[in-house]
Amino acid sequence: MDAVVALLDGPRAQGAFLLRSVLTPPWSLAIRDEAPLTLVALVRGDAWVAPEEGTAIRLNPGDVAIVRGPAPYRVTDDPSTAPQAVIHPGQRCTGPDGGELCGMSEWGVRTWGNSADGPTMLLTGTYPMWGAVSQRLLTALPPLLVVPGDSWDSPLIPLLADEIVKDDPGQEAVLDRLLDLLLIAVLREWFARPGVEPPGWYQAHSDPVVGPALRMLHHEPARPWTVASLAAETGVSRAALARRFTALVGEPPMSYLTGWRLSLAADLLREPNATVGAVARRVGYGSSFALSTAFKRRRGVSPRAHRAAAGR
Numbered sequence: 001m002d003a004v005v006a007l008l009d010g011p012r013a014q015g016a017f018l019l020r021s022v023l024t025p026p027w028s029l030a031i032r033d034e035a036p037l038t039l040v041a042l043v044r045g046d047a048w049v050a051p052e053e054g055t056a057i058r059l060n061p062g063d064v065a066i067v068r069g070p071a072p073y074r075v076t077d078d079p080s081t082a083p084q085a086v087i088h089p090g091q092r093c094t095g096p097d098g099g100e101l102c103g104m105s106e107w108g109v110r111t112w113g114n115s116a117d118g119p120t121m122l123l124t125g126t127y128p129m130w131g132a133v134s135q136r137l138l139t140a141l142p143p144l145l146v147v148p149g150d151s152w153d154s155p156l157i158p159l160l161a162d163e164i165v166k167d168d169p170g171q172e173a174v175l176d177r178l179l180d181l182l183l184i185a186v187l188r189e190w191f192a193r194p195g196v197e198p199p200g201w202y203q204a205h206s207d208p209v210v211g212p213a214l215r216m217l218h219h220e221p222a223r224p225w226t227v228a229s230l231a232a233e234t235g236v237s238r239a240a241l242a243r244r245f246t247a248l249v250g251e252p253p254m255s256y257l258t259g260w261r262l263s264l265a266a267d268l269l270r271e272p273n274a275t276v277g278a279v280a281r282r283v284g285y286g287s288s289f290a291l292s293t294a295f296k297r298r299r300g301v302s303p304r305a306h307r308a309a310a311g312r
Contacts, residue, residue, distance in 0.1 A: 016125055016126060016127055016128065016175070016176055017035075017091050017124075017125070017128060018110060018123070018124065018125050018126075018164055018175050018179065019110055019123075019124045019164075020110055020111045020112070020121065020122070020123055020124075020161070020164050020165060021112055021113045021120075021121070021122040021123075021124065022107060022111060022112075022113035022115060022116065022117065022120070022121050023045070023113045023114055023115065023118045023119075023120045023121075023122070024113075024115040024118035024119060024120070025077040025078070025081075025119075025120070026077055026078070026081045027076065027077050027081065027113075027120070028074055028075075028077065028078075028081040028082060028083045028084055028085075029074060029075045029076065029083065029084070029085050029086075029087060030072065030074050030083035030085070030086045030087065030096070031067075031072060031074065031075060032072045032086060032087060032088055033069075033087050033088060033089050033090070033091060033126065034069055034070035034089050035069045035070070035089075035127060035128055036068070036069045036070065036127060036138060037066065037068060037069065037126075037127040037138065037183075038066070038067045038069065038124065038126045038127070039064060039066055039067075039123075039124070039125040039126075039182060039186070040059070040064070040065040040067065040075060040122060040123070040124055041062075041063070041064045041122070041123040041124075041125075041157045041160070042059040042060065042061055042062065042063050042064075042120075042122055042149075043061065043121040043122065043123060043157065043158075043161050044061050044119065044120065044121045045061070045118070045119045045120025045121060046058070046059070046077065047059045047075060047076065047077065047120060047122060048074075048075070048078065048079050049065045049067065049073060049074070049146070050073060050074040050075075050076060050079050051067075051071065051073045051143060051144055052072045052073060052074075053071070054143065054144065056079045057144060057146050060149060060150075061149060062148070062149020062150065062157065063146055063147065063148050063149045064146070064147050064149070064157070064182070064186050065144065065145070065146045066144070066145050066147075066183075066186060066187075066190075067143070067144055068138065068141050068142070068143050068144070071143060073144070075122065075124075077120065082096070084096065084103060084104070084114075085101055085103075085104050086098075108165060109164075109165045109166065110164050110165060111164075111165060121161070123157065123160055123161055123164060125160075125179040125182070125183075135263065136199065136201060136263075137187075137199075140198075145190055147186050147190055147193075151193070152185075152189045154182075154185055156181055156182045156185055157182070159178060160175070160178045160179070160182060163178060200248055200250040201214070201249050201250075203248065204245075204248040204249050207244070209234055209236055209244050209245075210241075210244055210245050210248050212233070212234050213230055213233075213234050213241065213245060213253065214249070216230065216233055216234075217230070217253070217257050217260060218260065221257070221260060221261050221282075221283050221284050222281065222282060222283060222284040223284065225257055225284075226254075227241060227242055227252075227253055227254060230253055241253065258294065258298065259298070261283040261284050261285070262283075262294060262295055262298050264282070264283045265279050265282075265295060265303065266295075266306060268282060268283070269303055269306055269307040270307065275288075276291060276292065276303045276304065279291065279303070288303075
């Protein structure tokens with residue numbers, strides 16, 4: 001498994017919230033849904049993304065914004081326009097006073113706005129949950145980033161715009177996968193931009209020594225790895241691997257492996273009927289006791305407490 005693919009694998013959209021908004025100015029949406037990650041793509045017209053703290057950024061057609069939650073923000077025709085709708089957790093929508101929403105209506109499949117043919121069209125994709133595996137990715141992103149449409153050539157936005165209004169069998173799965181593809185494409189473009197400092201693990205995937213080591217750790221987390229066995233697989237000395245891995249990734253190989261195993265365990269524990277013992281074996285711990293000890297030391301709670309909290 002490619003190390004970057006593995007770290008991007010956590011945000012797989014499953015039943016993600018997707019919406020096409022068609023709007024005529026003035027319009028302004030206050031987003032308070034506390035979602036960990038949202039993509040906003042401007043198909044046509046003009047829009048601004050305005051964080052509660054920070055500088056508002058204007059979107060042009062083809063631009064894609066990624067907003068890292070849970071801080072509130074606005075999507076608006078102009079930063080000075082007062083909010084007309086408030087989006088709450090669970091995508092519940094109200095007026096600014098908390099009462100019935102006026103002026104916004106549904107205009108077809110996954111389509112919403114204040115007019116049927118407004119000059120502005122937005123596509124919004126919201127990830128309502130974020131897996132522990134991808135915390136490395138989430139923390140590497142700024143609260144708001146924008147990839148300009150004129151800096152990359154991607155068919156994904158027009159394709160998503162076409163698919164989002166369909167109601168064919170299996171359409172939810174189609175949209176989920178398109179959202180994942182768009183997220184990965186935008187992140188690749190963002191990390192490649194001048195002046196952006198990609199996280200160490202992202203840059204390390206192309207290294208001839210550390211890249212293969214990362215792929216092996218991700219592909220076989222349950223294998224009883226040591227620095228010596230990992231070095232033998234990559235064809236370098238133990239000292240050379242440890243030194244190079246730590247310099248590029250930011251932590252030693254076995255520390256990285258522990259974090260990866262426990263992040264995997266945190267996600268696997270969310271699965272129905274998963275037992276601590278079964279999860280322990282899948283991520284490389286010999287017993288539920290061994291996993292529980294490591295999990296509590298690193299994450300501050302027991303696996304059972306983590307699973308109970310995730311199920312609320």
